[in-house]
Amino acid sequence: MNENNGLLSSGWAMLMRNKRYIFWFWLLNLTLAEFGTGAFRRSAHAILDHSLASGRLVHGFDMATFSELLARPDFGQMSAMTMPAFYFAFLFFLATALLLPGVFEGYAATFRLPRQDFFRACGRNLWRFIRILIIAAIIMGIVAGALFALQGFLVKKAGESTNEILPFETRMVTLAVIFLIMTILRIWFDLAEVETVLNDRNAVRKAIRLAFRHTFRSLPRLVTGYVVAAILAAIILAAGLWFWNRAVGPESILGAFLLAQFILFLLLIPRFWQRAMAVSYWQQHMRLPAAVTAPAPEPVFVQPVPPVPPPPTPDIPPQPQES
Secondary structure: OHHHHHHHHHHHHHHHHOOHHHHHHHHHHHHHHHHHOHHHHHHHHHHHOOOHHHHHHHOOOOHHHHHHHHHOHHHOOHHHHHHHHHHHHHHHHHHHHHHHHHHHHHHHOOOOOOHHHHHHHHHHOHHHHHHHHHHHHHHHHHHHHHHHHHHHHHHHHHHOOOOOOHHHHHHHHHHHHHHHHHHHHHHHHHHHHHHHHHOOOOOHHHHHHHHHHHHHHOHHHHHHHHHHHHHHHHHHHHHHHHHHHHHOOOOOHHHHHHHHHHHHHHHHHHHHHHHHHHHHHHHHHHOOOOOOOOOOOOOOOOOOOOOOOOOOOOOOOOOOOOO
16 A cells, blocks of 8 residues: 555656646647637537527527537538547647657656757657557557457346346446456556656567566556546546536536636646656666766876896906917
8 A cells, every 4th residue: 555655646746746748738739629629610600690599509508409500501511520620639649649758758857857858858759659559559449349349248148137237237347347457558558658768768569568567567556546546537527517517607608618628627637647657657666777887996106116227347457468
C-alpha cells in the first residue's frame, strides 16, 4: 500500500509542477473543435436564424425539431457536417502523438523544461511514437474485438437462463473485466512510450518488450494507480452532469458552454496524472544507470636528480721516448 501511495503521490506532484501542459492541450482541443464544428454551425445558422422553430432548440432541446432540421434539403448532407469533425479529431490525435514526448521530458526534468528542449524531444521521437501507436492500435483492436465478442456470447447464454437479472449482471461483470484488461494494455504502451523517450531508444520493439515485463512485474501497483485516476474521471463527469442539470437552465447557452469546457478541462487531469505515474515508475525502476567514470589519476611529478659528474682522472706525465 505504501508503494501505491508513493506512485500516486509522486505522479500527482509531477503533474502539479507541470500544470501548463493541461492548459495547452485543453486550448488545442478547443481550437480544433471550433474548426471541426464550423460546417454544422454555418448550416444551422443559415436556417435557424430565420425560423421561429429555433426557439424549441434554444429554450430546451426538442428532438423532433432537430430531426426535421437534419432532414431539410437545404441543410446539406450529414457527411459534409461530420467529416470535418472527424478530420480535426484525427488531427488532435496526431498532435497528441507529436507533443507527448515533450510532456514526458518535462515530467522527468527537475527544472522547468526550456521550450527548445520540449520541441526537440517532440521532433526526435515523432516516428518512434507513430510506430508504437500503430502496434498498440493493432494489439488493442484485436484484444478488444475478441473480448466484446466473448461478452456477447456470454450475455446471450445468460439470457437463456431462467434468472432475469443474470444477463445484466453478466454484462456488468464482463464490462469491468474488459476495462481492466484494456487498462493493462494502456499501461503497457504508456511505459513503452516513456521508455522510448527518456532512455532515447531507437528500437521501439526493445522498449515494448521491456515495458511488457515491467507491466506484469508491478501489475497491482500500476493498475491501482490507473484505476484511481479513472475513478476520479468518472466522479468529475458525474458531478459535472449533475451540476449542469441542477444549475444551468436550458436557455443559458453561455453557461452551458462554460460548464462544458470546465468539465473537459478537469477530465484532462486524470489522463495527465496517469502519464505522470508512468514517468514516476520509470524513474524508480526503468531508468538506465548513469555511467560512472573513474577520475583520472593525478600526475606525479618527480624531481629530476642531477647527474653525478665522473671523478677526475689524474694527470699522467708523458714517458720519455728511448733513442
